[in-house]
Amino acid sequence: MDVIVVGGGKVGSYLASILLAEGHCTRIIEADSKEISRLKEEFSPDSLFSGSGSDPAVLEAAGIRNAGVVAAVTGIDEVNLVVTCLSRFEFRVPRTIARVKNPKNAWMFTPVMGVDVAVNQADLISRLIVEEMSLGNMMTLLKLQKGQYSLVEEKVHPFAPAAGKAVKDLCLPSECILAAVIRGGKLIIPHGDTVIEASDEVLAVVHALQMDRLASILGRADGSG
Numbered sequence: 467m468d469v470i471v472v473g474g475g476k477v478g479s480y481l482a483s484i485l486l487a488e489g490h491c492t493r494i495i496e497a498d499s500k501e502i503s504r505l506k507e508e509f510s511p512d513s514l515f516s517g518s519g520s521d522p523a524v525l526e527a528a529g530i531r532n533a534g535v536v537a538a539v540t541g542i543d544e545v546n547l548v549v550t551c552l553s554r555f556e557f558r559v560p561r562t563i564a565r566v567k568n569p570k571n572a573w574m575f576t577p578v579m580g581v582d583v584a585v586n587q588a589d590l591i592s593r594l595i596v597e598e599m600s601l602g603n604m605m606t607l608l609k610l611q612k613g614q615y616s617l618v619e620e621k622v623h624p625f626a627p628a629a630g631k632a633v634k635d636l637c638l639p640s641e642c643i644l645a646a647v648i649r650g651g652k653l654i655i656p657h658g659d660t661v662i663e664a665s666d667e668v669l670a671v672v673h674a675l676q677m678d679r680l681a682s683i684l685g686r687a688d689g690s691g
Contacts, residue, residue, distance in 0.1 A: 472519030473540035520548040554580030634658035639676035
């Protein structure tokens, strides 16, 4: 896939390195000449474009008409919003993603302004902290469907309601499925008659609203983790 990353700072360069490692054709637009000099040490010159991502001519030069995704990740919210607006409405890019640095500006980053996905760093970090505080030993490995679902992992507590029970008898939340059980270094695909043992590491996909319920099944019966 052709991807354009606008903003070559720490966030943008790291994102670009991941995309390139996964085989995506990735181009970086950066306005700061000093940053461009740094980026030349990490990326090939033909993947770098000097200029503002809010300039249609620069976007054209970077090949935006062939891009499947544009990610605007500069440290300036106004620039990111202009980039996504141009990408969507002027160049008809199928997918636009924008970084939101100031959470007070998040209300502007909507589809009406050309933003498909807004990544609000402050909000994400705050929610993760609150989530970790409330879920005891449960760890979130991956967010799915814009945060509606999560892939989580938790070690079964010796006094957990799940310990010693078969999967079919667990009364799992309605929007939850056990994906794997790791026991003694071996991965087990759980079925209805699989018995969950204390200290098993359980991986599950669960709806955000039902994570507390799953944590109460896998953790201590009194909910203290």
